[in-house]
Amino acid sequence: MRAYISVSYHMRKLLDQEIKSIMEVLRGYSISPLVFVDQYKFESEQERDMMKTALSEIESCDLLIAEVSDKGIGIGVEVGYAKAKGKPVLYLRQRNADHSTTVSGISDFHIAYSDTMDLKQKLSKILNKLKGELPTFIGSDNK
Numbered sequence: 001m002r003a004y005i006s007v008s009y010h011m012r013k014l015l016d017q018e019i020k021s022i023m024e025v026l027r028g029y030s031i032s033p034l035v036f037v038d039q040y041k042f043e044s045e046q047e048r049d050m051m052k053t054a055l056s057e058i059e060s061c062d063l064l065i066a067e068v069s070d071k072g073i074g075i076g077v078e079v080g081y082a083k084a085k086g087k088p089v090l091y092l093r094q095r096n097a098d099h100s101t102t103v104s105g106i107s108d109f110h111i112a113y114s115d116t117m118d119l120k121q122k123l124s125k126i127l128n129k130l131k132g133e134l135p136t137f138i139g140s141d142n143k
Contacts, residue, residue, distance in 0.1 A: 001031040004061040006078040009037045011070035021116040022092070025123045029131075032087060034061060036078075055081055063130075066107065069097040079103050084122040090126060092119065 012056035064082035
């Protein structure tokens with residue numbers, strides 16, 4: 001199992017603890033996280049290669065997690081593509097961050113969190129729900 005984590009490139013460092021928390025929870029469910037902005041680096045003139053790679057990675061993942069505490073057009077594109085491919089989409093944002101109506105409107109699950117502990121608890125609840133609804137999605141021997 002793999003999860004694509006979509007996060008604003010410009011805010012990635014500021015959201016480091018949140019991304020680490022997401023990754024920790026995913027690994028507890030035997031889901032391998034892929035943070036695209038950490039995995040790949042592209043120059044500005046490589047935009048076609050970047051999007052081709054991103055879309056390919058989304059296709060190979062089982063779900064997409066969008067951390068939208070900082071709204072970004074790229075996150076919206078990734079979410080739309082994942083949804084079009086039938087992937088479950090999880091919308092996450094810090095409680096005090098601006099709400100993204102477009103990403104929220106297309107997402108299957110929503111989390112507004114106050115801190116990393118709250119984020120971990122809410123993400124675990126959603127993964128447990130997915131486990132119950134989609135038995136082949138997350139193996140029954142996981143948390």
